Amino acid sequence: MRATTLDNGLKVLVQEEHTAPLASVWCWYKVGSKDERPGLTGVSHWVEHMNFKGTTNIPRDQVKGIIEQYGGSWNGYTWIDQTTYLETATRDALDRMLFIESERMANCLYHPDDCESERTVIISELQGGENDPDQLLDQEVTATAFKAHPYQHPTIGWLPDLKAMTRDDLYGYYRRYYVPNNATLVIVGDVDTDEALRRVEHYFGGIQPGRDLERLRTVEPDQTGERHLTIRKEGTTAYLKVAFHAPSATDDRFVPIVILDAVLAGAKGLNLWSSFRTAPPQRSARLYRALVERGLASSVSGSIVPTQQPFLYTVSVTATDGTSLTSVEAATLEELDRVRQDGITDTELAKAKAQLKARLVFDNDSVTNIAHQLGYFETIASVDVFTALPSRIAAVTCEAVADAARSLLAPSNRTVGWFEPLPIGNGSGKSEVGSTKSEVRSLKSEV
């Protein structure tokens, strides 16, 4: 992999992979929902949508097909730290892909009619998410776990903000953050590195850098007591989430917590783009045995994602039909307390490392997935964090995991969320469509 930086500040990473006649191009921006101020929640994601709607040199009606004619796929996503765009196509489309990304960086149109049309599309996306009780609960737990840090609001934004945002809000945000000195371009595939870099210079070299960006500096204060919330809404299934404030990707405790998560719920891998597509190996994991094998839950999962700033470690449980959330929560917390008290065994450590070794291989099975990992880590921290993962995993000891578990899983560091289904068809649902009845059931303070 070769890394370089253009004069305008654009970071470029190129990795040759000659196993298939394909190339994947990703353009990453260091802007996500954590960069949004109150009143503009969701603007990063909406801007992402707008950046598929034509540019000065790619007319609106020619966006469609520009990559497809090479058999390619394209997409983009926005999350808390980053916004990214990708194309994967046959290698002969490399020039076209670079052209598109350079246009997206500098010349998007933001026609007022397109802004309005996209407002309803995004609200539809939000409502589709609200249809899923698990997603609804995740949103509320995250919002409750964070009191100050902008990680608290959902990437898609709050509905009132989406209704009120203007075209100028969108365009101003675009112009501020879509500058070469806030971006990383990644190319992976059947390419020649020198030639690829020449083409990058051709398309991106003339784009002017932006001014230095002022970042929000909010640091989430330490949580001083358990938080608990309950959503009561018509539904069929009960869900539990337990979230703990967790360290960022560069923190020494991060990889031990990845190991801890593997012991509790099976190793997922660390690719936000692909890891979730395959369920983790978890049948011998502690939480699986305590919850699923005992018939209390139909599923359990853990989530620790590499982030720029401290985010969350979340355990999610789906209660089996007829099982109370009280008993599911008790069994979950009992298991978490046990590992906090006693740590993990040498055998568990070895198994977790073997799982992660395999997952890192599985997560890099395509040019698209490899390119994602390079750009993702460069955006939230540094690509060196990615390349160092195998050695960091290998160096983890049982003691390091125990230390991390003791601080991470402290009761005062957790937020517990319930989705408690109300019987369907009691007549209350229709008037509450799109709303969430959320209440703080109790707020225990435990220092």
Add this chain to the structure above:
Amino acid sequence: MNPTPPIQTSDFVLQTSTRRGLNPARAVLDNGVVLLAKHTTTTPAVSINLAIRAGSACDPPDAPGTTWLLSRVIDRGTAKRSAADIAEALDSRGITITIAVTRQLFSLVCTCLAEDFEAVLALLGEIVITPSLLDREIETRKGEVITAIRQDDDNPAVRASESLMALLYPDGHPYGRRTKGSIEVVETLTRDRLLHLHDQRFAPTELSAAIVGDVNPSHVHDVAAGVFGRWQNAAPPPITLPPVRHATRRQRLVIPMMNKAQADIAYGFTTITRRDPDYYAFWLMNNAFGQYSIGGRLGDSIRERQGMAYYVSSSLDANVAEGPLVIRAGVSPANVDRAVASIDEEITRLITEGLTPKELDESRRYLIGSIPRALETNAAIASFLQIAEFFGLGLDYDVRLPDLLGAVTLDQANAAARRALHPERATIVIAGPYADVESDNRLIG
């Protein structure tokens, strides 16, 4: 069930395509097990895809969901290993077995490191051939399945899709039944019932094993022969699917789900079998209509121009029997009627004006050009080989595919649209926070 009997051969090396392309190796063991292998070096890993012709179409008519429950419990113990032993064998290698049930196939799929290939294939063989199906495991998995059915009951997208299939394939047709079955049926299922289904449908003649990755095909043959070669069980009788009756009138069903924020629309038709000579014309037509770029013509209209939906697309599932073409969209309840009207309009425009030459060419270029991307990973290649095997498409299908798509004319694509799509015979299901008086809610129970 297999529409084209496999070519019987014991020569693993000779039975390969001589043209460029995937060029997989294929062999048939003496007991009928089909082996498909492809060596790749992308990663030091191997994808294993075992497909048994024992999908949900094999469910006993009085017990839909039996196959699904079998799929949940089959890997929870074998004649030699306990569920805990299997869990340890998988977890210590970082492996997850994905067990999927489609209408026609029961599949076990996983990816492992190349160094674990022999041990993992041996384990999979035990799971397929000698599952223990113990009562305590069945009871635990029943709880999971019942919870999953309850989750589906609260999911507008699932409700709309499953109800559409029930309307398109009525009267107990296997394509119209819920794959997971009903809570009432699942609760009654017994170990004997699962053992009987396994004994009846799982046989070497029904198994096709696709193995793709960093392992030599001749070694694949040796290992697979050791795992599956001695398996004996009588070939089951073929599954006879009832004839598909195409709808003769427009049907519309609303499933009010007033606790939801968004409505899901499923709008569809029965179409053709996978063996129909017009299949490639249907494929191209469907791509241009509801897939190309961001949902084809449907996406242009409903998402891009009208801003009504985050997602809208169509899918074609030509199968052993005449499969469905389904249009799906998620829209605000206020936009349901407008979205359905827009789908009607787009269909009418398609069957009256047809696709343009440019549209057909774009879809053709896209589908042909996407083949290398679609066959990039080991898992994707294994899946592709299984489809080609199941439908008897040949070892060189990947090589012939561009020509098959290239031969479709504009007239053929437009004829496919006229043959399949008729707003006056559309079946429409709307699930979500929406209610109207047009619907005939008696259509399904």
